[in-house]
Amino acid sequence: MTVIRVPLSWLNDFVDIHDLDPIELAERLTLAGLEVEHIRWVGLNPSPRYHVPPERMDEADGLPWEQDKIFVGEIIRTERHPDADRLLLATVEYGGPKPMTIITGAPNLRPGDTMIKIAFAVIGARLVDPYADSYKTMVLKAGKIRGIQSEGMACSEKELGISEEHEGIILLPVNAPVGMSLADYMGDAVLEMDLTPNLARNLNILGVAREVAALYDRPLKRSQVELASLAGIVHPEEMPRPQGPAAPFTRIVIEDPDLCPRYTATLIRDVEIGPSPGWVQDRLRKAGVRPISNIVDATNYVMLEWGQPTHAFDYDLLVERARQALAESDDSSGRSLRSTPEGLTEPVLPTIIMRRARPGEKMTTLDGVERQLTTDMLMITDTLGPIAVGGVMGGLETEVNEHTRNVLLEAAAFDYINNRRTSQALRLPSEATARFSKGISPEMTVPAGQRCARMMADLAAGTVVEGIEDCYPLPQPSVQVEITPAEVRRILGMDVPAAQMRDILQRLEFTVEDVESATAPQGAETAPLRVTVPWFRLDVSIPADLIEEIVRVIGYDTLPTTLMDDALPPQWRNWALEGREQVRDLLMGAGLQDSISYALIGPEMNRKLLAAQGEPVYDALASRAPADALLPLILDPATLVRLENPLTPATDRLRSTLLGSMLNALAANLRTVGRVALFEIGKVYWPLPGELLPAEPEHVAIALAGPREAGAWLNRNDTLMDFFDLKGVVEELLERLGLLGDVRFEPAIHPLFGPKAAQALLKGRPIGVLGEVHPAVRRAFDLPDQRAAVAELRLAPLAAAASARQKMRPLSSFPAIKEDLALLVDESVTAEQVEQAIRQGGGSLLRQVTLFDVYRGKQVPAGKKSLAYALTFQADDKTLKDADVEKVRRRIVARLGQTVGAELRA
Amino acid sequence: MQDLQRVRDEAMAGLAAAGDEAALEAWRIQYLGRKGQVLELLRAIPDLPADERPSFGQAANALKGELTAAFDERQQVVAQAKLAAELAAEGVDVTLPGRRPQLGRLHPSTQTLREIYDIFAVMGFQVYTSPDVETDQYNFELLNMPPGHPARDMWDTFYTTTPGVIMRTHTSPGQIHAMRDLGPDKPIRVILPGMCYRYEQVTARSEMMFHQVEGLAIGRNITMADLKGVIVEFANQIYGAGRKLRFRCSHFPFTEPSVEADVDCILCGGKGCAVCKYTGWLEIMGAGMVHPTVLRNGGYDPGEWSGFAFGMGPERITMLKHGITDIRYFFGNDVRFLEQFG
Known part of the structure; x- marks a missing residue:
């Protein structure tokens, strides 16, 4: 199970959901197999269907911003507190009848500041207590500091439950509409989803959006060029093949295509490493990822958005390594410098080689740990050695850093089973592995890589070099599955008309064609359908998979409830x-x-x-x-x-x-x-x-x-x-x-x-x-x-x-005679032996033998013990006479004497 | 005749005064005994003048009859009084605790397991069991999870030091055992109870060891609607009539389609409470239609046969029924816990 966090504001980039109740949306997704475990409210107000009472909402539940208490405000005047050096008095317009005065110590405000848009909370608003040791909400109370009443608060991100940031107050864009409730202006909610391993395709915003589009029959918004270019493409064969660069910037060699069916590389030049803009950081944080720098953030952003993990290498370090490797080989071959005929130094290109690790090979991953590699692990290497564990983690040496100018961006596909094993063997669970180990289409590499490269260029003021280096030795096959309405009925116990099947599958971006069959003319309700699985679905290969797609979109609530009328299997006694x-x-x-x-x-x-x-x-x-x-x-x-x-x-x-x-x-x-x-x-x-x-x-x-x-x-x-x-x-x-x-x-x-x-x-x-x-x-x-x-x-x-059945013994209607028998035997004689002798001597008339006393001591010689038995005699056919019992009794005593040496006690 | 009257008066007075058995006996001897006064009077008859004899004799006999009757009556009164006194003396404080036989109790999991057996027996499901220590092949491979399959991460596994041998993570390997044992070409309806093991930190909500009951039905005419029918029936039996059921799409590699079955929360009736995490629903089991690959591995032709399977946790059911909040009580064997149920 893998957890992803989907901010609704981000999801709305790809499918229009502004009119949907987040709770209803979460429920629909959950019923369709994308389990929403939790909704975290980042400002947005839950619908009345939300059951958690406000005072019980915890950090995971988030904080809705009350519509009538938290607003977009504007500071119109800032001055020093007359009696406190470090405090400021700010006058705030917020849409109320008259401006309010607040006292603030925010370090990002100065006396004289004006026309500053802030998140403004009035007295009575529920906010996060920024000073509590653990997450706790509080209700804002009126307070007086050195004689001046504060009528509200300019909030930090922490107080609004957005992040842990509490250094300064939130400064909103200048065009933020004063007086609008903050929840309406920028309220968001994050769906926390726990997805089963078959849902690799949905471990990203775009994947969830595709699902929402299918479930609600809404169009996918394809505003991003990379996505627009894929509209209508289903077969992997139809996917656009990228143009190579005009001048090669790297060579790619895949030695083990079974473990790495595709590797693509893009070059982004002249980037300036720095922090990402606030909106990127905000989205990453909401999705649970810590912002680091624009280049790293871009890779994370695209991984979260498209589901394709990528890796950014410092290109110049790769070139340097290639030069070093060349020098070493020249040294060993006795030559000094490699030159073109014109005498110019040939530009050295890095070569990226995907191969299994060599015996004894080691590499330091970017977490600073030296890893011992084994020969079943797929490595990204260059001519000098390993530079990344394929699809698991990059190497420390070629990582982008604050001095990086040129970035080589990897977007590749890896065998999911091998990827999972490698990550487990190295004990390196990563966000990349969480995705690669469940299977990602090799076709994803190009559009997601393009999107990432463009984003890097945008965020870091760089330029993307035209063209993609693409090595794709093992193309993804197209998958077709045939299905009939009869098969759907056989498994579900419910009729689904062919037209409805076609509609649902098409909403899920499958293509559906009619097939001629011997029993049904083409296009008939009973005719089989030939379904082509879209390139991004690696989880569908048999009719049962399609049946699940159909029923989960129709909704399991339409499935009838029936009692089995199949033959009852043979029943047995257990x-x-x-x-x-x-x-x-x-x-x-x-x-x-x-x-x-x-x-x-x-x-x-x-x-x-x-x-x-x-x-x-x-x-x-x-x-x-x-x-x-x-x-x-x-x-x-x-x-x-x-x-x-x-x-x-x-x-x-x-x-x-x-x-x-x-x-x-x-x-x-x-x-x-x-x-x-x-x-x-x-x-x-x-x-x-x-x-x-x-x-x-x-x-x-x-x-x-x-x-x-x-x-x-x-x-x-x-x-x-x-x-x-x-x-x-x-x-x-x-x-x-x-x-x-x-x-x-x-x-x-x-x-x-x-x-x-x-x-x-x-x-x-x-x-x-x-x-x-x-x-x-x-x-x-x-x-x-x-x-x-x-x-x-x-x-x-x-x-x-x-x-086993116990057999009944007949009940005698004749009276029973009871007699006691006290015996003296050696200590070594067991009760079992004595009873056996009594029973043997007693024969069929002796019905019950009960030992009622075992005695040692006075009157009993040392080494002996006394056993006293109550004997019951009875016949089935007559009343026993004393003489009858006496005869049996004598036999018993004789037997006792012979077998266990028992004497009668007087 | 005056004597008669005197004896009568004295006797009646004496009888009224006799309050216990001893006094009564003394009275009887005094008046009705062989040397008693009445007989003395009768014996004296021959001494009377002849003309008085008949009437005196008659009167004396009448007196004897009267005294005898009075005596019997008095004797009963005294006996009743005595019984009443005796009973009164036996009065007890009925609030004192009674003498209790020492009876044992069933473990709460045993109770739930028996309920499950009974409910499914009525629907024709019989109990079938398979080993706790299982091969990787049965626990995973034959259930459509080849080595390295990502779905294996859904079950944190205890491995033994023997390669390929593990503690079963679920009762699902029993599906293959049952199909291979009871099949092929025969319908199957079994439940597979047993202990399962997971490499999971032991907390109030998760145990490393727990019971599971798997269900499997195979036939030529078994549908997902039938699965829904069986689960609804079970939910109504175990949680009480009128339960609402919903299926959520889910994923198990050995079923397709796969679902999780939820019932409306038995504690809040669907309104939302801490137990159902304010969703109104409680997850009660995973289920689905047996995957064609699994049918094939069990020896059944998936083109001809179909089936469903489900799996549930008796400890979870027991926790819901009794409001038990910590699963660790189940195998802690604290009698103070165990004695509360059944």
Whole structure:
């Protein structure tokens, strides 16, 4: 996106817009694709449609000059303030009933001055406060200085919001009509447009004017001779070819036409370098460009007006360099001086050579920086070496300067892709590159170069040498596109009559011819049109481009609103998505907050995760199928997917586990709240050996810290959440997905966790880990010195379960019998083993096994523990008798004894 | 008979005085119990002269019936009084906070994404996803932006250290993936949600990471008017009925014609406010007709097939809906922010 500023006064040079409301104009341009981001009012008063209230208007909005408070005034008398040496009293006519007296300290007024036209503001006018640190408006108040009342103010440019200039007051031309409101006299507004890269043709006043002319069907004003000469020309082939000069002043050699299809040069003699006149400076400033000197200003002015960047060389310096190069080659060839047969010294002509930079070549650009060039950059060179980076920036050595007398003006065309690359490689974004890198027609070089040369001569009292040196090895081809009303209808869903298409395209300066076709006679409404693209449009090459031209001029508001009646594509159940969202809902139901964290981390993240043990957990995935990798996968930071251009070192690579960001979130939240229960479903990025792109599996992370219940008067439970709170969430999730029966938990040894950690295996394959964070890791993440439990699970096996249907178990109508069973087992025996033995012994009548107590201590021998279970027995077909239950119970006890050595506790 | 009258008077007085269950029970024993006064009277009948026996017996039985009925009635009254007292004792300060279950919430972006899925599902769009880490080829080249193309400047790109591999700057590469996967020669209607990355300074208004939802419809009879219809429908569903929509001509290399879609500002109704920068319009998505080159790259003949595509930012939609002024809250994971929604 490129920003340009278009002063309406300048635009009016090319198309009559004086009757248009700037807001309406801005809207029309915006809807047609030339987005007006902002209007800056430089005096002109907005229409009532403008919504920003005056007191909210900022520097970017500008300052409208109130019609009834700011006028063209005339100082009729100037005298010293009787009591202040440096102040003046001026009497001002401004069209009011009687003249007013003002007190001023303006350095550009002297006692005795009379008949001086000024910008005059009366008390109550809103002006820019010239003394405020930043932009601020103020309302002019009556003031008394040493006994004398000042009734108004002679304004500076700064006070009127025109520029930063506050040295003196504005002096208006002598013919300025006294009493006219200043806004009517010289009010302006600037359209600030942000243009998409396809609009290279519109990055200038003339380009915007062409657009306005087409949209409003108004003629383009062709008052400039260069523009008048192009009237009606569409084909690039028809563009006038320039005459060469009577006496050559330079030679042009293009060695790489692919990068520089055209180069033209004009010579302007006997210029006097100095400042530009005020109107040029004013326009440049409004367009956002700082005035420098008449020659430089002329190049900028024409670039802003025509869109063609040009470059001014000091011609005499080029001649001098050519002479120097000649001398060097003569030295090396042993000759002393080159002479004509008559003995006269042959005039030395510079030779401008466009070529790729040579290996190792360097050049100092006019910003004073020495640039290292590479062989894919197009250079403007002469026989001595580089003098400019083509279409990017000129060289310091041949720049115009205050002593310049003769100017060689370059107007050239460059390959837009190469130009963009060069500017990016050198980190040299320039106004020239902003235009060249989006594509400018080589045909623009001659008329814009002529316009610039004429302007230089005008502004600097020089003369343009007749004739243009033109080297044009790669002419621009003519582009023709055929389009039918049927195609327009197919894409837009709206009929556009051929006559309307023709009219719109012609307004945009395309030429349109009828084509004979097999199905429609020439000239019929359905017949194809052959459209020739005008030479200044490089962005149109296919029918779709023309369709956009047509619809944007007609206006998208005419496009109907329809519901698709195309065939409905096959629909499918998206189980991956449904499964993921089901997991999300279950975790939310378990009381956890859904969260999303940055996928970008810094190298320190994995080091913090490994604070308890320095070594990465897995250095590479090569040895292990990613689906079986143990979680959390904490890789060596060096092996993660890394960014070439990170914003910050802390966001320079992609995470391989969710737990780093989860622990960060936990730590940040525990600083403000006491209890945190979070989860995240997000991607991790695992580089795969031999693959261009990483694996991006989605994982689920869970984090719990703080008291089990949020502190409240009813149910205070300050016990901190621990491993089993976390495991409970995981079990509930698995249970609800119908997976719990197939999942086993085994102790996990992982440096992230302390001893309370488990790995979950689904049918033997690892699906995740859960555990209490190792104290060293807690410290590394700045977590409070209290328990924190985290889990990371693979989403895929969980989501896959979403499509599985859980089968209903019949409900028994016979009574259930409950019995308790207290056992004594070795410490090494796990609850899983005991439950397995109970279930095996219990068979189909045992319906439920609930562990309700784990006890160690008195009455339990050392090295043993007591487990107490509540067992529920039930049959589907009968009421169980005590004898039935007793039989099963004996089987259970026997099984427990055989498999885990359990004894019944008395 | 006088005894009867005396017992009756005493009993009725005693009953009226019995105010709780214990007193009632004592009264019952005293008068109606096995050794109670009424039975004592009945037991005394054989001692009476024979001619008095029938009438006394009758009267005594009547008294027993009367006292029993009175007792039942009194018992109910006392029970009710007791219940009332008990209930009165249980009165609470109903303004005390209730016992709240601990429920989680969905991230505001998740909520908006689900809304988007639902709205488009009704129109036959299904969810299709593609990778975050993408090739330059899919992110740019196949979308009609060859290397060096100036339009690439529209997306500030994170490059990885692997040449040709970048963080996707938009969900548009999913268009090519979807066409190549679901096509050719079949109509397509998908939305492509996903995380995108931009090399942009993180400020209140711009993030380096954000969601995008791309939409793609391909068919033999898909027009720009249909695109307008789909966007109007979406805008009405997500921002409320009666939204005005306008298309502005814009430019994306992978659509032609290209537009930006604006709705009338949901905060000021189009009158102009700080949120819509006094324009009355809010930009909600970029869209356009799929560029013929992109259709071709996806395996579709642009002479026969046409399609539209659009892309929107769920975080932006969420910000508008909830009046969130700083996009950095979304991935900061501050529960004080997250707990405000849903």
